[in-house]
Amino acid sequence: MSKTYNHTKATLALAKASFRSITRSPSAVIFTLAFPLIFIVVFGFIGGGGVKLDVAVLPGSDLQNPIIAALEKTGVVRLTKNDTQQNIDKSLEKGAYDAVISIEKNPNGLPAYYTNVKYTSASLTNGNVLKSVLNDVVGKLNTVNQKPTVTEVRATTVTGREYRTIDFILPGQLGFSLLSTGVFGTAFIFFALRQNLVIKRFFATPVRRSSIVLGEAIARIGFALLGALFIIIIGHFAFNFTLINGAVTVINMLVLALIGVVVFMGFGFVVSGLAKSESTIPPISNIITLPQFLLSGTFFSINAFPSWLQPISRALPLTYLNDAMRKVAFEGAGLWDVKQQILIMLVWGVGIYAVAVKTFKWE
């Protein structure tokens, strides 16, 4: 009768049950998969698979030059050559133009042309894309001419890879998906298990508390990572999301996702402990998720925020997850290259779990 009790078996039984339960819970599926995918689809189609940059050419600019020709050839830039100065300024303010460009012939020889670009804070993301396009174009032109080029151009030459809206949007949506699964999912399930006395019935079995937490965590992390993989795969095959190093990039992204969801689950544990009733969970969770959703560069680069807001953005864990994801996916960075972002997330993790241990309630 006194056979040895198997804690691993208990943990796995719980993980399996929890995973089943999650896949049947509409809110988990909506937040983890549906919302992110909807945004990805919407932005994927708006972007038409790639960014279109609206650039006005200033009246009086030189038009017959290799730079204009090369920009037109990229297919990314839509040049408007006959707008008035007044109209250009207005549109620029509204973000209808992403930038205005004017090219002057250099009367003194080399470089042959000066390219003046004015970006707009109304469209900083596209501005950044234009910057990389310009650098690419200029870099190519300079090498074609085989002439020594101005050093500053070389220094800022970036990889002229096509940066699509999806490359920005997908990592942000992935971060958001992980955040909601981690916070809402964890908060709701532990609150519900406690409130509905499910935990109490568990306690009448020989299962350890650590097995309950671990089993839940395995299920939730598994679900979040499968969701992330699904989003990445859809993004890649349907919308040409850039995965520079293929499978390696995917694995790196999943490792980041794992770190992210573990940290966010810490918030979930805290919320489940603080919530007095089921209806207080969404507001408390929103206090945690909404600012990150808005301020962590999910939709806009945080560079687009006013400077007083940026320090707040830079304090949030999701900012670093998004940042690391984009670097890994688009720039092909390895995990070691984003160690700073990972470190900040881990610091958040340690902090939040310290709070969770204090606030978490079993009954």
Add this chain to the structure above:
Amino acid sequence: MTDRKAIISVQNLVKHYGDFKAVQGLSFDVYENEIFGLLGPNGAGKTTTLEIIETLRSKTSGQVLVNGLNVETDANAIKQIIGVQLQAAGYYPNLNLLELLKLFSGLYGVDVSPIEMLAKVNLQDKAKAKYKELSGGQKQRFSIATTLINSPKIIFLDEPTTGLDPQARRNLWDLITEIRNNGTTVVITTHYMDEAEQLCDRVAFVEAGKIIALDTPDQLIDNLIASGFERKKEVKAANLEDVFINLTGKEWRE
């Protein structure tokens, strides 16, 4: 009777909730393979006592041994040999009955066939149903199924028949008797005297945290009659419940 082996032994059990004294020095033994009833009004301390024996609550003082194991030091060993039905409990959300039983067999670390467990409580037709879709009686039967998973020596049933119709109640009695006949000791709480009288081998009356009587139902009644008690109303050979059962039949209803 006195030479029977006690499988549960409770001595001077006291439980305070803050200033409130919910249990005030209870002592009783539960013998192996009997159905032992704790009877008493709301708030008497039945659930408190039961959950202390089940190692789910701490006691203020006293000693409780379950199969020779101390609730304070051997909680985990005790949990492996008991089955527990709580007065109020919920089950993991979004899972059907089979999946819940699979979960519990994992939690108890045993391999049982979930469908066989359901068959024991006559719920095999509801295998794919969710717990919250069950009727009250079905819920109680399912809860009893979860108590049987680890083939326990003792099961604790806290008001299993409250809120059930007369047929469902009698069917549950049959089920409980069958479980006892298969060698399991049963500890049950109830408010219903008829239930205690027909189902329990011995009963303890608990009031305000104290045991005021403990014996077999027969003996308690005989004692009362011996003291010269007489019922005011003439006793009929049947009561209203018998009428109801006679009219509606005795089959499983749900």
